[in-house]
Amino acid sequence: MAPDLQGMGGGGDDKRRTVHEEVPLVHKVHVPPRGGLVKDVSHGLWETFFHDAPLRQFKGQSKHSKSWLGLKFVFPLLEWITTYTPRMFVSDFIAGLTIASLAIPQDLGYAKLAGVPSVNGLYSSFVPPLVYALLGSSRDIAIGPVAVVSLLLGTLLKQELSPTKQPQLYLQLAFTATFFAGLFQTALGLLRLGFVIQFLSHAAIVGFMAGAAVTISLQQLKGLLNITHFTTDTDFISVMTSVFQNTNEWNWRSIVIGLAFLSFLVLTKILAKKKPKLFWVSAISPLISVVLATLFVFIFRVDKYGVKVVGNIKKGVNPSSADQIFFTGKYVTAGAKIGFVAALIALTEGVAIGRTFAALRDYHIDGNKEMIAFGIMNICGSVTSCYVATGSFSRSAVNYQAGVKTAMSNIVMAIVVLITLVALTPLFKYTPNTILAAIIISAVISLVDFKAAWLIWKIDKFDFLATLGAFFGVFFVSVEIGLLVAVCISFVKILFNVTRPHTARLGNIPGTKVYRNILQYPDATLPHGIVAVRLDAAIYFSNSQYIHDKVLRYLEDETERVAKTGGPRIEYLIVDLTPVTNIDTSGIIAFEELHRILVKRNVQLAFANPGSQVIQKFDSSGYLTTLGSEWIFFSVAEGVQVCSVLLNKSAAERSV
Template sequence: MSGGRVATETDIASAASSRRYTENAPYVHKVGVPPKQSLFKEFTYMFKETFFHDDPLRPFKDQPRSRKLLLGIQAVFPILDWGRRYKLHMFKGDLIAGLTIASLCIPQDIGYAKLANLDPQFGLYSSFVPPLIYAIMGSSRDIAIGPVAVVSLLLGSLVQNEIDPKHKPEYQRLMFTATFFAGVTQFVLGFFRLGFLIDFLSHAAVVGFMAGAAITISLQQLKGLLGVKKFTKKTDIVSVMRSVWTNVHHGWNWETVVIGVSFLAFLLLAKYIGKKNRKLFWVPAIAPLISVIISTFFVFITHADKKGVQIVNHIERGINPPSVHKIHFTGSYVGIGFRIGAIAGMIGLTEAVAIGRTFAAMKDYHLDGNKEMVALGTMNVIGSMTSCYVATGSFSRSAVNYMAGCNTAVSNIVMSIVVLLTLELITPLFKYTPNTILASIIISAVVGLFDYEAMILIWKIDKFDFVACMGAFFGVVFASVEIGLLIAVAISFAKILLQVTRPRTAVLGKIPRTTVYRNIQQYPEATKVPGVLIVRVDSAIYFSNSNYIRERILRLLADEEEEQKANERPRIQYLIVEMSPVTDIDTSGIHALEDLYKNLQKRDVQLVLANPGQIVLDKLHTSDFANTVGDDKIFLTVADAVMTLAPKMEP
């Protein structure tokens, strides 16, 4: 053996097998022609795979009518399914989890409501009704429902662009209208099984958007953290920092700064402790409520509110008042509400579905994304009629819910009951809660949204993904939330278009002592077959890329011919196109292959196809291109093609 390597029994057996394979000229398998599919069958298959790939009707097959009705009701209301199997011992975990996330959500809800430019009680309203609806209709055991920072900021910035928050009645009406249409958008996407649309927002774009939102939210909280009264309504970093520094001598309140910074340090320390020791998850969970209690008591006994420390003042007592009469169903604000609601609904879906799938994978159970969308949409539609704004799954609360040992959605019911008791009994106690503590709670909550480790990983894996990530990030930080979102979507679509219009191609060579052909750049030991150029196309061939693929193959052929002439090797007589990655082809793609065939004929080069799939081969036969090339030029594998053509090549 070359290189001093000792031949093993495996090598000898492989070599002998290879010699027998060549010398005995075994049978070359012919590529089968698929049966002709009717247009109706083809359309039905495409429709099913697009919208019903998970076969949702499978549980209903071969079932009596009464059983089908019961299964249908359970599909809409999963609580009727898991509720029958609910045991008393499971309630302990749900009770602890529900109380834990309630202690976290109450101070967060008050802060998030301010982030949305709403009165504090609206945040609590949104953690009372929506979680109850979700517990009945949702299929996730771990998601904790309520307002979240990113959606609150998004709604606040978009709605205030239309109506000044000082005009509370009209501002609230547009907020409820946007929430209604957010729910409608989510419901429609789930009901018509269009959940795949949210996948067009790439993971990299979401990471960048969330990180930018974390920075923007934190900057917005400087108003409360520093006690600044006159603050910009813009969200970009330049406007915010200008507003902060112009107030440094006269606008800052040192008592507010001391309270805010002290408790922010406490909250971050609690978060660090919970991250280091998972058994201490309850420390960061109850830290916000402890901070509110201590700071409120401190302000009350020291009368710090009379020294410039801004406080919450009044939170309306009582449960959610009806708001269906406040929703715009006619007039100019309907279109505005729909636009804002659709954006907020999509962002809420992206976050909730991602959270649900994460925890479902950790606990090894199935989560139906379309059912989740229907549940989220229904709860937001009902929420808009009960004085709530957009609620969705919260990652921080869901993580606490999971670590606290929740077993079912009963933890959401427990949380809702605690919020109900808070609204009915103890809202007056929040009167002296300083705004700076709410700012500290929000800043500590959104720190986790800045996932620098994910950004580093994205940079290592895919540079174009990193561009999408940074585009979304800088768009949010330096422009606005909606501009950042627009950039994220635009770059995600640009990546899809680039990959579709400029697919990869590879020149293949033979791996020594095998009949396997692989990319010569990936496998340096792979050798080219004299007189044959083997090209693999790594994409479907559509109108968007057919011309590029044809030109790319011809360029590879020209480069190979120049190299052959320079090295005085035999000329290229056959061009083999390896088509196993080509999942589909359209009319433009077939025309491109026809043009390629004609061009090769002029060069006295034969076109050969290897391993076309069923759909592709069916279309090649329908268009008569298979007959043009010749059935003897279509092979099952590249190895079959080379073995058959080698004896026919000119010396």
């Protein structure tokens, strides 16, 4: 849309001095040979999608070992199974038993959060861990339903259907959402779009998780207080209103049992934190609580006094649910949408956990491959009556502390869950709901990470705003809105970042050839008549106007200062392009305009240290010719050196 400027601007070109004749340059910036379209584009695509070079291990291998590597690539299980020892199995067995003892009571409670029958929680701790053990790369993660995803799924599903009035349709929609979640996860991994989950900032996640944990805890008041008529909303106000409007439904027996065991659970947690070697006390305390509370109810039959119990759980292994998924009809879109949101949150949690533990033990995790593993696991889950599963934060930590060696612990856990499903479900008949509520509260409360929030506050105030926004979004509105707030704040931050890049006026550190930001190094200086500026970002349409304005502003500020102090006129403006890795057409146009303005003001524009892409684009756009290639310097130091010589010469000429 720029008008044709032929014969409109220009002028002053005749004044151009041939620098080379006057000052010999030490170094020269050459225009590198162009890569050609295909090479350019393929390099860009490669960096975007395959920067981690996932197939590098295949390079230069024989055909036979390639196929073996290929098998190991697809089934990471083969990676460790060939060197698996009985000693390792003992470790995995203990870890597997430990996480199973945690998982079973949690599953029963999380299923309630998701609005599905308790037994589906158990199902989800059987099939998905087995699939993950085959396909996943993490050795430390514990797979199953998790609190935040369960809450999110429940909130979204309840907007479409009622779990109490249309339980069958509701369950079908849950399977549909799980199926689509798996599909999206697989697709993201296969298309190597895993980086989408990086668009949620750490700060937003901390706030979101804390909000979700508090919301989940508030939801547990239903079980803890034994309330029947509880709100389906999850915000603080609704829950509190619901709690205090139904005080007549409160049951003191339920409250006493719940609070007693909650205290016990919290105490063991504190103990484990103080003495890490005693982590197992905290790990098995939920199971102990369930056993004791169930025995108590069974013996004293307090269920006859209104204390609600889990009741009968269907016996038997996961039934098929393949025929229950909606592939047509009005619920497909809803299922896909809910699945998409659940998929992203499940990945955010699962992949982060996998990476964290991989870093602790220094092995590599390919995020995109993990997504495929999560995706296939959820697709398999959706046809075997499971809902969305992912890596559980609390159980993975226990798994690690229990000394897990490989994904075998997930298999052990799955077998324990299987035994529970086929034989032990009648034992839960008298388990009071209040104990499940206590277990969930004690599990999720560690998601409120005060230490992380404090660190964010210390490091970056804007980030802390994102944390607060996400937290209050979840706390006062809903988990959905909180998520939306978190995403929006993250994006706003990106947009501000790309429109307002950092720039700096440079000065020379005395005694060196180094030029630095004069605000950070106040003793940095520059010869009179020269202004040097550094641009600290790639120049794109989103910031080109700002950079153009900002560079002129530096010049004008300095001109004004010089005018006041009566120093010599500014004749040279050197722009350091070291950090400018790339420039687009808008950037070139902004620089053209800058050049045109400076010609009018009789100030010579020069650039220092352009990267290969930048100098190439200066060349192909013809800007290099307009500017004069003698005004491209190897470094700010050399630019200043040349300009100083020229300044001295012209001063000498003037005085003659």
